[in-house]
Amino acid sequence: MRIHFIAIGGSAMHNLAIALHKKGFKVTGSDDMIFEPSAGRLARFGILPQEMGWHPELITADLDAVILGMHAFIDNPELLRAQELGLKIYSYPEYIYEQSKDKLRVVIGGSHGKTTITSMILHVLNFQGKDFDYLVGAQLEGFDTMVKLTASAPVIIIEGDEYLASPIDRRPKFHLYKANIAVISGVAWDHVNVFPTFGEYMLQFEAFIETITPGGKLIYCETDKELRNIVENNNSEVTKIGYEIPAHNVKLGLTYLLPQNLPLKVFGDHNLMNLSAAKLVCKEIGIDEDDFNEAIVSFKGAAKRLELLFAENNTSVFKDFAHSPSKLKATVEAVKSQFEERKLVACIELHTFSSLNKKFLLQYADSMIQTDNPIVYIDEKTFQQKKIIPFTEIDVRTAFNNDRLTFFDNANTLEQYLRGLNFKNTNLLLMSSGNFGGMDLIKLARELNI
Known part of the structure; x- marks a missing residue:
């Protein structure tokens, strides 16, 4: 497979490029500016563009796909050339789905806590030696990249952002993954440049529930009043599972999970809520409570999260x-x-x-x-x-x-x-x-x- 990335330097884009390179694809890309750590990572795998700028001559008829990043504009010369040649153009969430449509897809959505919930799940799965793919929005300790795509993994854990997929695809990213198991951590108005009212923002989460595959699972924070209203008024054919803050105790600056009195390395009600969501997801994909607890006590948190x-x-x-x-x-x-x-x-x-x-x-x-x-x-x-x-x-x-x-x-x-x-x-x-x-x-x- 020959894949070209337009705006390869983005956080998700360069990680996806590396993941596809590792999978054996021939990957090329362009960008007008690439900063660290993207530049160093791309260089390490031999896929850093030799010179900055847009080069329509790189867009040839033998490309299997072009992946378009949000950083590009709709008049980008490489995009125009790809459209002229009739090539298949994907946003990166579309291509993640393309690579995972035969897997069990777990999608973590919500206005807050997405990265931490996703990171907790990945930590537990990694600790227990499971085979899995993933897309996460932060660099995690013990993980080389923020995206992993393989042919063998039966499940993929995806952090699902509600921002737009690409300059020519105005759908929120998390609508494109078609989750089998979905999480919504809570809703609080954001991205006002795209969703100018709270009502418009809320509609994206209502639509997200509709994208869950029939018979799928929705895990949601039931203490969020706005979210609870959305879930209770939704008639999708999905099983709805609510969660709240687990029983815990704080002593001398340390948080302990009850009733086992497990010492945690993370703290705060929001992180305990995130832990509840991660635990329910892990249960749905075959990790029992003892195995979850064994792993979660060593979770230190995602980068830049407390x-x-x-x-x-x-x-x-x-x-x-x-x-x-x-x-x-x-x-x-x-x-x-x-x-x-x-x-x-x-x-x-x-x-x-x-x-x-x-x-x-x-x-x-x-x-x-x-x-x-x-x-x-x-x-x-x-x-x-x-x-x-x-x-x-x-x-x-x-x-x-x-x-x-x-x-x-x-x-x-x-x-x-x-x-x-x-x-x-x-x-x-x-x-x-x-x-x-x-x-x-x-x-x-x-x-x-x-």
């Missing part, structure tokens, strides 16, 4: 991917409840199109209410790049409904401020889907005033 950067005495510094209001609130609550005796300095970088939408910004109201020192950072360059009128500190304080909040738009000023604080008996939580203006977070964590 990742511990530094800990000394009574101070811990965490990095988290939280950026949407629901994720922000859940992460703050997790750290605060796990370390009740410590103060919490929490800083979120607003980076996504949704979070920089002035109307959507109001969704962050009261999300940092449990924080002793709430901080919001927006890189001034982000406003320029996205051609958005900059927010003022008053705009942000008003939206967050928090007069104690401090606002920064310069990374150096933010870093100086953090270095000037006393972190004795205080935790620091850094949350972003960006990179805090290139700040060295590990160096900062190690040099705080403790």
Whole structure:
């Protein structure tokens, strides 16, 4: 099979390219810019484009398929050439389905927790020596790539994003996988540039349930009121299985799963909820409770999900991917409840199109209410790049409904401020889907005033 990737440098795209290369396919690709770690990984497997840019001469009639990434535009010269030749053009979720249509497909959807639930399942399956394929949205410890596709694995675990499949396919990605077993972790409005109202966003999850194969299973968070309404009003021929936070105990900064009193390396109600979903999925694919428990106690979490950067005495510094209001609130609550005796300095970088939408910004109201020192950072360059009128500190304080909040738009000023604080008996939580203006977070964590 000869496959060409248009916009090969994307996170999912380059991992899929590597997976197909490992499967024995002849893989080529193009992009106008490729950053690390994509560039290094593609180079290691000999499929990094020799030069950047779009090259329509690479699109030839003998290609079996072209896979189109979201980074490309509809007037991309390679795309136009592929259309002219009548080649089969897939989005990457379409091609994942094409490669897994004869497997048992488990699709993890929801506004939050997708990566962690998927990672927990993969960890358990790997720990128990099972044969499986996967697609996950983060680099996991013990896994070489974020995508694996083989001929032998009977099951594939897929993190199912609700964002659009490609520039020419406006369907949400998770609609294309046709799950046999589906998970919805919860619903909270996101991607306002595509779904401008909460109602339109909710419709995507209603449609997702309709894509589950007849006789399939839907595992869902029954404590989410909006989601419960969607599920209860749906008449699809699927078995519906609800879950909630499992019984647990927190002692001296550690969380224990009851009744076995199993010590966990992750914490917070949202992670315990994720664990419940992962456990139900594993049960459906043949992993019993004892085997699940044996494996889950060693799960450290997905990259950038409450990742511990530094800990000394009574101070811990965490990095988290939280950026949407629901994720922000859940992460703050997790750290605060796990370390009740410590103060919490929490800083979120607003980076996504949704979070920089002035109307959507109001969704962050009261999300940092449990924080002793709430901080919001927006890189001034982000406003320029996205051609958005900059927010003022008053705009942000008003939206967050928090007069104690401090606002920064310069990374150096933010870093100086953090270095000037006393972190004795205080935790620091850094949350972003960006990179805090290139700040060295590990160096900062190690040099705080403790």
